[in-house]
Amino acid sequence: MVSCKSFTIIKFITLWNNIHLIYNNTTNKCLHIFNYMKDYYYGHNDIWLFVSGHTFPISLNNVSNNIPISWVYDNYDNTLTFATSNYIKCKIAWLSCIINIDNNKYEIDDFIEKLSINMDRDPPSLNVLFMSWCAYKKQWFTTDNISFSVIDHTGNDTILNLNDKFIIKNNKLYNKN
Secondary structure, eight states: OOOHHHHHHHHHHHHHHHHHHHHHHHHHHHHHHHHHHHHHHHTGGGEEEEETTOSSOEEGGGOOSOOOEEEEEETTTTEEEESSSSOEEEEEOEEEEEEEETTEEEEOHHHHHHOEEEESSSOOOHHHHHHHHHHHHTOOOOOSOEEEEEEETTSOEEEEETTOOEEEETTEEEEOO
């Protein structure tokens, strides 16, 4: 039989452990909310990192270590930047563009019009451009059946796929023919 004194001590220890558990859970949830609000205020939830060898970009919120990145897309100001300190600002020289994904058409003219690309010498691939548009729309696709129907700077209709490249002329990106 347990004495009254031992019973009381066990109940107080149990009560203390429960209070301590509630305190730790509340503190962790408050810290999580604070970090989320801080990231939202500074715009970190809208920054996407392109890592070589990965198919999808990674949100800056999900990165806690130093990783080698190739491109950074900032959804807040619609800027795609090559990971370097010296860069030139470029725009895409398309008049209009529609992305065809599994027989669905998505007009991306508003995205292309607002997009600013900062790079040093190598333009982004169409795959990086497509993933930036996905981050912009917050809609992701896992198909390989993707093509771009582009009206280029001369008014010609062109069909491009994700493997096509750009060339740089006078701070504008043109289709590489």
